[in-house]
Amino acid sequence: MDEPPAGGSFTRYFLRKLGGAATSMVLVIVLGFFAFRMLPGDPVLKIAKERPMSPAQIAELRSQYGLDKPVIVQFWDYLVGIVTGDLGESYVYRKSVSSLIGEYLGPTLLLTATAAVIAIVLGLWLGQISAWRRNTLFDKLASSTSLIFWSVPTFWLGLILLMIFGGTLQWLPTGGMITPGLDPWSPAGIIDVIKHLILPVVSLVAVVYAQFLMIMRASLLEEMNEDYLTTARAKGLTEDEVRRRHAVPNALLPTVTVVFLHIGGLIAGAVTVEAVFSWPGLGKLTFEAIRGPDLPLLQGTFVVFSAIIIVMNLAADIVYRFLDPRVRRA
Helix, strand or coil, X not given: CCCCCCCCCHHHHHHHHHHXXXXXXXXXXXXXXXXXXXXXXXXXXXXXXXXXXXXXXXXXXHHHCCCCCCHHXXXXXXXXXXXXXXXXXXXXXXXXXXXXXXXXXXXXXXXXXXXXXHHHHHHHHHHHHHHHCCCCHHHHHHHHHHHHHHHXXXXXXXXXXXXXXXXXXXXXXXXXXXXXXXXXXXXXXXXXXXXXXXHHHHHHHHHHHHHHHHHHHHHHHHHCCXXXXXXXXHXXXXXXXXHHHHHHHHHHHHHHHHHHHHHHHHHHHHHHHHHHHCCCCHXXXXXXXXXXXXXXXXXXXXXXXXXXXXXXXHHHXXXXXXXXXXXXXX
């Protein structure tokens, strides 16, 4: 974490971080255009395979999508669209990319926000207990279990849960967000959405909480040998008070940064989970765009995912400066 120079104001610090975020966003926009043009497959030819089309019709369709223009001209149109908020029209859905992203963003936020809250609370709580009871049976079980989950691919875990609880036991729905015909705002609809949420949320939480647990554990272990804890014990505080009032708040400083970074990654990581569970969010939309390839839709979702991660990184820098007085300079 970069520290602001001595005597530096928050405004200068914020502008420097904002400049770095803007530079990253520009690089993402450029990469998002040229990288997807290297994908195999021609979207026009794929559309032509779905229904009989003459060479003239194929050429007209290519002209309609602007794919007959030189790459540099396409890139300029892409930049103008980014600035004006026009991300183009999806080849597959025949709708504007902006409207599609707005339509599918809600389910993604519901899934990732639920998973993030559970993972953060569970990971930080287990991490502090594991560190405080280091080398006990609880610590060994918690650490080994989290390491196992940390190394498991999210999509693989999702498939296992899907086969067991959705297929073999048939306890939970196997896909989608709500049973067709139900009003999502009715009591029955809300319960149904919660049932559909359980498996994809567990798939995300199982992997992400392990990261928070290990980071919190390591951070708290570093604090446990500090002199200020000895002083707190000498004042007559119980071990639980020493942990809650002194050790944990200081251990949270580096952990907060990691939490913000992983929230951005959690949203991006929802791509595979949404594809496995047919969750109608940006992840599923991106997966379908890759199969096209639906270039405008791919570019739009890539920019949105990248922007979320960059914003979370910026938020981590700002929050860390407010929380840690060693970084905050008068």
